[in-house]
Amino acid sequence: MTDAPLLAAARRNNPDDAVPVWFMRQAGRSLPEYREVREGIAMLDACAMPDLVREITMQPVRRHGVDAAIFYSDIVVPIKAVGLDLEITPGIGPVIAEPIRERADLDRLPELTPDMVGYVSEAVGLIVAELGGPDSAVPLIGFAGAPFTLASYLIEGGPSKDYARTKALMLGDPDLWHGLCSRLAQISRVFLEVQVAAGAQAVQLFDSWAGSLPARDYERYVMPHSAEVLSALGATGVPRIHFGVGTGELLPLMGAAGADVVGVDWRIPLDEAARRVGPAYALQGNLDPALLGAPWEVLAERVRDVIRAGAAADGHIFNLGHGVPPKADPATLSRVVELIHTEGPELRRA
Numbered sequence: 001m002t003d004a005p006l007l008a009a010a011r012r013n014n015p016d017d018a019v020p021v022w023f024m025r026q027a028g029r030s031l032p033e034y035r036e037v038r039e040g041i042a043m044l045d046a047c048a049m050p051d052l053v054r055e056i057t058m059q060p061v062r063r064h065g066v067d068a069a070i071f072y073s074d075i076v077v078p079i080k081a082v083g084l085d086l087e088i089t090p091g092i093g094p095v096i097a098e099p100i101r102e103r104a105d106l107d108r109l110p111e112l113t114p115d116m117v118g119y120v121s122e123a124v125g126l127i128v129a130e131l132g133g134p135d136s137a138v139p140l141i142g143f144a145g146a147p148f149t150l151a152s153y154l155i156e157g158g159p160s161k162d163y164a165r166t167k168a169l170m171l172g173d174p175d176l177w178h179g180l181c182s183r184l185a186q187i188s189r190v191f192l193e194v195q196v197a198a199g200a201q202a203v204q205l206f207d208s209w210a211g212s213l214p215a216r217d218y219e220r221y222v223m224p225h226s227a228e229v230l231s232a233l234g235a236t237g238v239p240r241i242h243f244g245v246g247t248g249e250l251l252p253l254m255g256a257a258g259a260d261v262v263g264v265d266w267r268i269p270l271d272e273a274a275r276r277v278g279p280a281y282a283l284q285g286n287l288d289p290a291l292l293g294a295p296w297e298v299l300a301e302r303v304r305d306v307i308r309a310g311a312a313a314d315g316h317i318f319n320l321g322h323g324v325p326p327k328a329d330p331a332t333l334s335r336v337v338e339l340i341h342t343e344g345p346e347l348r349r350a
Protein backbone atom coordinates (compact mmCIF):
# COMPACT_ATOMS: atom_id res chain seq x y z
CA MET A 1 0.00 0.00 0.00
CA THR A 2 1.39 3.44 -0.91
CA ASP A 3 0.92 6.60 1.07
CA ALA A 4 -1.24 9.40 -0.26
CA PRO A 5 1.10 11.90 -2.04
CA LEU A 6 0.60 14.50 0.68
CA LEU A 7 1.41 12.07 3.48
CA ALA A 8 4.48 10.76 1.64
CA ALA A 9 5.81 14.32 1.18
CA ALA A 10 5.08 15.08 4.83
CA ARG A 11 7.24 12.10 5.74
CA ARG A 12 10.07 13.51 3.57
CA ASN A 13 9.53 10.94 0.92
CA ASN A 14 8.52 13.02 -2.12
CA PRO A 15 6.53 10.90 -4.57
CA ASP A 16 8.29 10.87 -7.99
CA ASP A 17 5.17 11.56 -9.94
CA ALA A 18 3.38 14.16 -7.82
CA VAL A 19 3.80 17.52 -6.10
CA PRO A 20 0.92 17.55 -3.60
CA VAL A 21 -1.00 20.80 -3.13
CA TRP A 22 -3.75 22.20 -0.95
CA PHE A 23 -4.60 25.75 0.12
CA MET A 24 -5.13 27.19 3.56
CA ARG A 25 -8.71 28.56 3.63
CA GLN A 26 -9.54 26.58 0.50
CA ALA A 27 -13.03 26.14 1.93
CA GLY A 28 -14.71 29.49 2.33
CA ARG A 29 -15.86 32.70 0.81
CA SER A 30 -13.94 32.46 -2.47
CA LEU A 31 -16.39 29.70 -3.48
CA PRO A 32 -19.94 30.61 -4.60
CA GLU A 33 -21.13 27.15 -3.52
CA TYR A 34 -19.85 27.96 0.00
CA ARG A 35 -21.63 31.32 0.14
CA GLU A 36 -24.79 29.56 -0.96
CA VAL A 37 -24.84 26.83 1.72
CA ARG A 38 -23.75 29.28 4.47
CA GLU A 39 -26.56 31.75 3.62
CA GLY A 40 -28.26 32.74 6.87
CA ILE A 41 -26.15 30.45 9.10
CA ALA A 42 -23.61 31.96 11.50
CA MET A 43 -20.06 30.61 11.17
CA LEU A 44 -19.96 28.97 14.61
CA ASP A 45 -23.41 27.45 14.16
CA ALA A 46 -22.27 25.98 10.83
CA CYS A 47 -19.25 24.40 12.57
CA ALA A 48 -21.60 22.40 14.81
CA MET A 49 -23.62 20.96 11.88
CA PRO A 50 -21.78 17.77 10.78
CA ASP A 51 -23.43 17.31 7.41
CA LEU A 52 -22.89 20.95 6.46
CA VAL A 53 -19.26 20.71 7.63
CA ARG A 54 -18.82 17.64 5.41
CA GLU A 55 -20.27 19.45 2.42
CA ILE A 56 -18.17 22.61 2.91
CA THR A 57 -14.97 20.61 3.49
CA MET A 58 -15.55 18.64 0.28
CA GLN A 59 -16.37 21.64 -1.96
CA PRO A 60 -12.76 22.68 -2.75
CA VAL A 61 -11.70 19.04 -3.16
CA ARG A 62 -14.34 18.53 -5.83
CA ARG A 63 -13.77 21.86 -7.55
CA HIS A 64 -9.97 22.19 -7.52
CA GLY A 65 -8.76 18.59 -7.28
CA VAL A 66 -6.45 19.43 -4.36
CA ASP A 67 -4.48 16.66 -2.63
CA ALA A 68 -5.96 17.19 0.84
CA ALA A 69 -9.14 18.30 2.52
CA ILE A 70 -8.90 20.63 5.53
CA PHE A 71 -11.51 20.20 8.20
CA TYR A 72 -13.98 23.09 8.11
CA SER A 73 -14.02 24.59 11.57
CA ASP A 74 -12.25 27.45 13.33
CA ILE A 75 -9.48 27.82 15.89
CA VAL A 76 -12.00 29.23 18.38
CA VAL A 77 -14.46 26.32 18.11
CA PRO A 78 -12.93 24.40 21.07
CA ILE A 79 -12.79 27.63 23.11
CA LYS A 80 -16.49 28.12 22.56
CA ALA A 81 -17.04 24.41 23.33
CA VAL A 82 -15.60 24.81 26.85
CA GLY A 83 -18.09 27.60 27.44
CA LEU A 84 -16.35 30.91 26.75
CA ASP A 85 -18.67 33.54 25.31
CA LEU A 86 -17.42 34.42 21.83
CA GLU A 87 -18.54 35.06 18.28
CA ILE A 88 -17.01 35.24 14.85
CA THR A 89 -17.92 38.61 13.35
CA PRO A 90 -17.82 38.62 9.53
CA GLY A 91 -14.98 40.76 8.19
CA ILE A 92 -13.37 40.97 11.65
CA GLY A 93 -12.81 37.52 13.11
CA PRO A 94 -13.22 36.08 16.61
CA VAL A 95 -14.57 38.54 19.21
CA ILE A 96 -14.49 37.59 22.90
CA ALA A 97 -17.17 39.19 25.09
CA GLU A 98 -15.05 39.27 28.27
CA PRO A 99 -11.33 38.96 27.55
CA ILE A 100 -8.97 37.01 29.81
CA ARG A 101 -6.87 39.48 31.78
CA GLU A 102 -6.40 38.08 35.30
CA ARG A 103 -5.98 34.83 37.22
CA ALA A 104 -9.69 34.50 38.12
CA ASP A 105 -10.55 34.60 34.39
CA LEU A 106 -8.93 31.18 33.95
CA ASP A 107 -11.95 29.68 35.74
CA ARG A 108 -13.97 30.51 32.62
CA LEU A 109 -11.68 28.23 30.61
CA PRO A 110 -12.17 24.65 31.83
CA GLU A 111 -10.44 21.67 30.24
CA LEU A 112 -11.83 20.29 26.98
CA THR A 113 -13.23 16.76 27.01
CA PRO A 114 -14.09 14.85 23.80
CA ASP A 115 -17.82 14.75 24.62
CA MET A 116 -17.93 18.57 24.37
CA VAL A 117 -17.15 18.32 20.66
CA GLY A 118 -19.12 15.26 19.57
CA TYR A 119 -20.17 17.12 16.41
CA VAL A 120 -16.49 17.32 15.43
CA SER A 121 -16.00 13.53 15.62
CA GLU A 122 -19.20 13.06 13.69
CA ALA A 123 -18.23 15.50 10.93
CA VAL A 124 -14.72 14.06 10.58
CA GLY A 125 -16.18 10.56 10.24
CA LEU A 126 -18.54 11.71 7.47
CA ILE A 127 -15.74 13.48 5.59
CA VAL A 128 -13.26 10.60 5.77
CA ALA A 129 -15.96 8.22 4.55
CA GLU A 130 -16.74 10.48 1.58
CA LEU A 131 -13.02 10.84 0.77
CA GLY A 132 -12.79 7.05 0.53
CA GLY A 133 -11.70 5.89 3.97
CA PRO A 134 -8.43 5.87 5.90
CA ASP A 135 -6.25 4.95 2.88
CA SER A 136 -7.70 7.52 0.51
CA ALA A 137 -5.29 9.31 -1.86
CA VAL A 138 -6.81 12.54 -0.53
CA PRO A 139 -6.38 12.69 3.24
CA LEU A 140 -8.20 14.94 5.70
CA ILE A 141 -6.05 17.43 7.62
CA GLY A 142 -7.34 18.22 11.10
CA PHE A 143 -6.24 21.44 12.78
CA ALA A 144 -6.17 23.55 15.91
CA GLY A 145 -4.92 26.98 16.93
CA ALA A 146 -1.65 27.03 18.87
CA PRO A 147 -1.61 28.43 22.41
CA PHE A 148 -0.02 31.81 21.51
CA THR A 149 -2.46 32.60 18.70
CA LEU A 150 -5.44 31.53 20.81
CA ALA A 151 -4.13 33.50 23.81
CA SER A 152 -3.80 36.59 21.65
CA TYR A 153 -7.52 36.50 20.80
CA LEU A 154 -8.53 35.75 24.40
CA ILE A 155 -6.40 38.54 25.88
CA GLU A 156 -6.98 41.21 23.22
CA GLY A 157 -10.68 40.35 22.93
CA GLY A 158 -10.37 40.17 19.15
CA PRO A 159 -7.88 40.64 16.32
CA SER A 160 -4.93 42.93 17.03
CA LYS A 161 -2.23 44.72 15.05
CA ASP A 162 0.46 44.88 17.71
CA TYR A 163 -0.52 42.28 20.39
CA ALA A 164 0.28 44.92 23.02
CA ARG A 165 -1.91 43.47 25.79
CA THR A 166 -0.77 39.94 24.98
CA LYS A 167 2.90 40.86 25.22
CA ALA A 168 2.33 42.96 28.36
CA LEU A 169 0.70 39.99 30.08
CA MET A 170 3.28 37.51 28.81
CA LEU A 171 6.25 39.53 30.09
CA GLY A 172 4.52 41.19 33.04
CA ASP A 173 2.82 38.17 34.61
CA PRO A 174 4.63 35.05 33.39
CA ASP A 175 2.81 32.83 35.90
CA LEU A 176 -0.59 33.79 34.57
CA TRP A 177 0.73 33.59 30.99
CA HIS A 178 2.00 30.05 31.48
CA GLY A 179 -1.19 29.06 33.31
CA LEU A 180 -3.28 30.32 30.41
CA CYS A 181 -1.08 28.69 27.76
CA SER A 182 -1.01 25.34 29.60
CA ARG A 183 -4.79 25.33 29.58
CA LEU A 184 -4.88 26.29 25.89
CA ALA A 185 -2.37 23.53 25.10
CA GLN A 186 -4.67 21.00 26.78
CA ILE A 187 -7.62 22.30 24.74
CA SER A 188 -5.69 22.22 21.44
CA ARG A 189 -4.28 18.77 22.15
CA VAL A 190 -7.70 17.24 22.85
CA PHE A 191 -9.27 19.03 19.88
CA LEU A 192 -6.61 17.49 17.61
CA GLU A 193 -6.77 14.07 19.25
CA VAL A 194 -10.53 13.98 18.70
CA GLN A 195 -10.04 14.68 14.98
CA VAL A 196 -7.32 12.04 14.62
CA ALA A 197 -9.36 9.45 16.55
CA ALA A 198 -12.23 10.09 14.13
CA GLY A 199 -9.99 9.57 11.08
CA ALA A 200 -8.00 12.73 10.24
CA GLN A 201 -4.72 11.55 8.65
CA ALA A 202 -2.59 14.67 9.33
CA VAL A 203 -2.83 17.70 11.59
CA GLN A 204 -1.85 21.35 11.30
CA LEU A 205 -1.16 23.53 14.32
CA PHE A 206 -1.82 27.16 13.34
CA ASP A 207 0.31 29.65 15.24
CA SER A 208 -0.71 32.31 12.78
CA TRP A 209 0.46 35.32 14.80
CA ALA A 210 3.63 33.92 16.47
CA GLY A 211 5.68 35.87 13.91
CA SER A 212 5.02 38.99 15.98
CA LEU A 213 7.54 37.70 18.56
CA PRO A 214 11.34 37.80 18.62
CA ALA A 215 12.92 34.35 18.75
CA ARG A 216 13.99 34.63 22.36
CA ASP A 217 10.47 35.35 23.61
CA TYR A 218 9.04 32.66 21.34
CA GLU A 219 11.47 30.12 22.73
CA ARG A 220 10.78 30.96 26.36
CA TYR A 221 7.07 31.78 26.46
CA VAL A 222 5.50 29.99 23.51
CA MET A 223 7.52 27.06 22.25
CA PRO A 224 7.12 24.85 25.38
CA HIS A 225 3.32 25.04 25.08
CA SER A 226 3.23 24.29 21.36
CA ALA A 227 5.74 21.49 21.97
CA GLU A 228 3.37 19.98 24.51
CA VAL A 229 0.62 19.81 21.89
CA LEU A 230 2.85 18.53 19.08
CA SER A 231 4.66 15.92 21.15
CA ALA A 232 1.37 14.50 22.43
CA LEU A 233 0.17 14.20 18.81
CA GLY A 234 3.39 12.39 17.97
CA ALA A 235 1.93 9.37 19.73
CA THR A 236 -0.80 9.14 17.08
CA GLY A 237 1.73 8.73 14.25
CA VAL A 238 0.05 11.28 11.94
CA PRO A 239 2.26 13.97 10.33
CA ARG A 240 2.24 17.27 12.18
CA ILE A 241 2.37 20.55 10.22
CA HIS A 242 3.29 23.73 12.14
CA PHE A 243 2.54 27.09 10.51
CA GLY A 244 2.68 30.80 11.24
CA VAL A 245 2.83 34.06 9.29
CA GLY A 246 6.03 36.16 9.25
CA THR A 247 7.96 33.43 11.04
CA GLY A 248 11.17 33.54 8.97
CA GLU A 249 13.24 34.06 12.11
CA LEU A 250 11.34 31.38 14.06
CA LEU A 251 11.39 28.53 11.54
CA PRO A 252 14.08 26.40 13.25
CA LEU A 253 12.29 26.73 16.60
CA MET A 254 8.91 25.92 15.06
CA GLY A 255 10.41 22.75 13.64
CA ALA A 256 12.12 21.85 16.90
CA ALA A 257 8.81 22.32 18.74
CA GLY A 258 7.84 18.91 17.36
CA ALA A 259 6.77 19.37 13.74
CA ASP A 260 7.27 17.01 10.82
CA VAL A 261 6.43 19.76 8.33
CA VAL A 262 7.20 23.45 8.76
CA GLY A 263 4.81 25.86 7.04
CA VAL A 264 6.45 28.92 5.47
CA ASP A 265 4.85 32.20 4.39
CA TRP A 266 5.85 34.03 1.19
CA ARG A 267 8.52 36.29 2.70
CA ILE A 268 11.45 33.91 2.27
CA PRO A 269 12.09 31.42 -0.54
CA LEU A 270 11.76 27.74 0.33
CA ASP A 271 15.42 26.94 -0.35
CA GLU A 272 16.36 29.54 2.27
CA ALA A 273 13.72 28.08 4.63
CA ALA A 274 15.20 24.60 4.08
CA ARG A 275 18.63 25.95 4.98
CA ARG A 276 17.23 27.51 8.16
CA VAL A 277 15.25 24.50 9.44
CA GLY A 278 17.80 21.85 8.43
CA PRO A 279 17.28 18.43 6.90
CA ALA A 280 14.93 16.85 9.43
CA TYR A 281 11.77 18.57 8.18
CA ALA A 282 9.51 18.72 5.16
CA LEU A 283 8.29 22.18 4.10
CA GLN A 284 4.87 23.51 3.17
CA GLY A 285 4.26 26.69 1.18
CA ASN A 286 4.65 29.35 -0.02
CA LEU A 287 3.05 31.23 -2.92
CA ASP A 288 2.09 34.82 -2.04
CA PRO A 289 -1.75 34.78 -1.94
CA ALA A 290 -1.79 38.35 -3.30
CA LEU A 291 -0.35 37.06 -6.59
CA LEU A 292 -3.56 35.13 -7.32
CA GLY A 293 -4.75 38.42 -8.80
CA ALA A 294 -1.70 38.88 -11.07
CA PRO A 295 -1.72 38.17 -14.84
CA TRP A 296 -1.64 34.40 -15.42
CA GLU A 297 1.88 34.18 -16.88
CA VAL A 298 3.31 36.17 -13.95
CA LEU A 299 1.50 33.94 -11.47
CA ALA A 300 2.44 30.72 -13.30
CA GLU A 301 6.13 31.66 -13.24
CA ARG A 302 5.95 32.30 -9.48
CA VAL A 303 4.23 28.92 -8.98
CA ARG A 304 7.12 27.31 -10.88
CA ASP A 305 9.65 29.24 -8.73
CA VAL A 306 8.05 27.86 -5.57
CA ILE A 307 8.31 24.28 -6.86
CA ARG A 308 11.95 24.76 -7.92
CA ALA A 309 12.90 26.27 -4.54
CA GLY A 310 10.90 23.58 -2.71
CA ALA A 311 13.14 20.94 -4.29
CA ALA A 312 15.74 21.95 -1.68
CA ALA A 313 13.67 20.14 0.96
CA ASP A 314 13.31 16.35 1.11
CA GLY A 315 9.56 16.75 1.23
CA HIS A 316 7.50 19.63 -0.21
CA ILE A 317 3.77 20.25 0.05
CA PHE A 318 2.67 23.15 -2.14
CA ASN A 319 0.44 25.73 -0.46
CA LEU A 320 -0.05 29.47 -0.28
CA GLY A 321 1.98 31.48 2.22
CA HIS A 322 -1.32 32.17 4.05
CA GLY A 323 -5.03 31.75 3.39
CA VAL A 324 -6.97 32.09 0.14
CA PRO A 325 -8.24 35.70 0.00
CA PRO A 326 -12.07 35.86 -0.06
CA LYS A 327 -11.93 37.71 -3.40
CA ALA A 328 -9.69 35.15 -5.12
CA ASP A 329 -11.07 33.79 -8.41
CA PRO A 330 -11.73 30.06 -7.90
CA ALA A 331 -10.93 29.39 -11.57
CA THR A 332 -7.41 30.71 -10.95
CA LEU A 333 -6.94 28.36 -8.00
CA SER A 334 -8.06 25.40 -10.11
CA ARG A 335 -5.61 26.44 -12.81
CA VAL A 336 -2.78 26.65 -10.26
CA VAL A 337 -3.55 23.10 -9.07
CA GLU A 338 -3.53 21.85 -12.66
CA LEU A 339 -0.18 23.54 -13.33
CA ILE A 340 1.37 22.01 -10.21
CA HIS A 341 0.06 18.57 -11.09
CA THR A 342 1.19 18.65 -14.73
CA GLU A 343 4.54 20.45 -14.49
CA GLY A 344 5.44 19.90 -10.83
CA PRO A 345 7.33 16.59 -10.83
CA GLU A 346 9.47 17.67 -13.82
CA LEU A 347 10.24 21.11 -12.34
CA ARG A 348 11.29 19.54 -9.08
CA ARG A 349 13.73 17.20 -10.83
CA ALA A 350 15.25 19.93 -13.00
Ligand code: CP3
Binding pocket: 023, 024, 025, 026, 027, 028, 029, 043, 070, 071, 072, 073, 074, 075, 076, 088, 089, 090, 091, 092, 093, 094, 143, 149, 206, 208, 323
Ligand atom coordinates in the same frame (compact mmCIF):
# COMPACT_ATOMS: atom_id res chain seq x y z
O1 CP3 B 1 -10.45 25.95 4.42
C1 CP3 B 1 -9.92 26.05 5.56
O2 CP3 B 1 -8.75 26.48 5.72
C2 CP3 B 1 -10.64 25.46 6.75
C3 CP3 B 1 -11.29 26.32 7.60
C4 CP3 B 1 -10.63 27.32 8.56
C5 CP3 B 1 -11.37 28.43 9.01
N1 CP3 B 1 -10.66 29.06 9.99
C6 CP3 B 1 -12.71 28.79 8.54
C7 CP3 B 1 -13.09 30.23 8.61
C8 CP3 B 1 -9.42 27.32 9.23
C9 CP3 B 1 -8.24 26.36 9.08
C10 CP3 B 1 -9.45 28.43 10.14
C11 CP3 B 1 -8.37 28.71 11.10
C12 CP3 B 1 -8.27 30.07 11.65
N2 CP3 B 1 -9.25 30.87 12.16
C13 CP3 B 1 -7.04 30.74 11.86
C14 CP3 B 1 -5.70 30.18 11.51
C15 CP3 B 1 -5.48 30.25 10.06
C16 CP3 B 1 -5.06 31.60 9.54
O3 CP3 B 1 -5.78 32.13 8.70
O4 CP3 B 1 -4.03 32.09 10.00
C17 CP3 B 1 -7.32 31.98 12.46
C18 CP3 B 1 -6.32 33.05 12.83
C19 CP3 B 1 -8.74 32.05 12.64
C20 CP3 B 1 -9.51 33.13 13.26
C21 CP3 B 1 -10.49 33.67 12.26
N3 CP3 B 1 -11.70 33.08 11.99
C22 CP3 B 1 -10.33 34.75 11.36
C23 CP3 B 1 -9.12 35.67 11.31
C24 CP3 B 1 -11.47 34.79 10.55
C25 CP3 B 1 -11.74 35.71 9.37
C26 CP3 B 1 -12.69 36.82 9.65
C27 CP3 B 1 -13.22 37.40 8.38
O5 CP3 B 1 -14.44 37.45 8.24
O6 CP3 B 1 -12.41 37.78 7.51
C28 CP3 B 1 -12.31 33.75 10.96
C29 CP3 B 1 -13.60 33.38 10.37
C30 CP3 B 1 -13.51 32.27 9.39
N4 CP3 B 1 -13.00 31.06 9.70
C31 CP3 B 1 -13.95 32.26 8.05
C32 CP3 B 1 -13.71 30.98 7.55
C33 CP3 B 1 -14.05 30.42 6.20
C34 CP3 B 1 -14.57 33.43 7.31
C35 CP3 B 1 -15.92 33.79 7.82
C36 CP3 B 1 -17.08 33.09 7.14
O7 CP3 B 1 -16.92 32.32 6.18
O8 CP3 B 1 -18.20 33.33 7.61
